[in-house]
Amino acid sequence: MTSLTKVAGTITLALGLMGTATMGAQAGSQTGNLHYTADCGVKELRMSKGSYDISRAGAIKGDSYCEYQFYAKKGQRVSATIVGSSDLYPILYGTVSPDLSKDTVILDSTGEHTIRVLQPRNQARQGNTPKPYYLTVTIK
Numbered sequence: 001m002t003s004l005t006k007v008a009g010t011i012t013l014a015l016g017l018m019g020t021a022t023m024g025a026q027a028g029s030q031t032g033n034l035h036y037t038a039d040c041g042v043k044e045l046r047m048s049k050g051s052y053d054i055s056r057a058g059a060i061k062g063d064s065y066c067e068y069q070f071y072a073k074k075g076q077r078v079s080a081t082i083v084g085s086s087d088l089y090p091i092l093y094g095t096v097s098p099d100l101s102k103d104t105v106i107l108d109s110t111g112e113h114t115i116r117v118l119q120p121r122n123q124a125r126q127g128n129t130p131k132p133y134y135l136t137v138t139i140k
Helices: 002-031 121-126
Strands: 053-060 066-072 077-084 089-093 111-118 131-139
Touching (some): 066 131, 111 131
Antiparallel strands (some): 077 131
């Protein structure tokens, strides 16, 4: 019973600290006190066997962008969705750079591929407010 109480107390403390940090970051960004650069999280998209989706959270400010790399084979299909700002979109970076939120792309080569999350130039010029997002990439 004592160990169960200790575990419950530790979980409560961890959740409380996480909530405080989140509220502090939100308050800082709302007041403009937070000096923010692109925060992309883990750049490599590596899925566990049998999984087709992987997600990343990040934030874009101004003309910055976030890049994510993944390995895939020729013929696999890639798509992505973004939840957050409607100004942001994911592209499969390359010579054509299609918008993955609108189209599923069939890869024409095996190897490393890059997805960039960015915003159009007009929105990038208009403000320096960080735009948070949640990206989900599907590769089948």
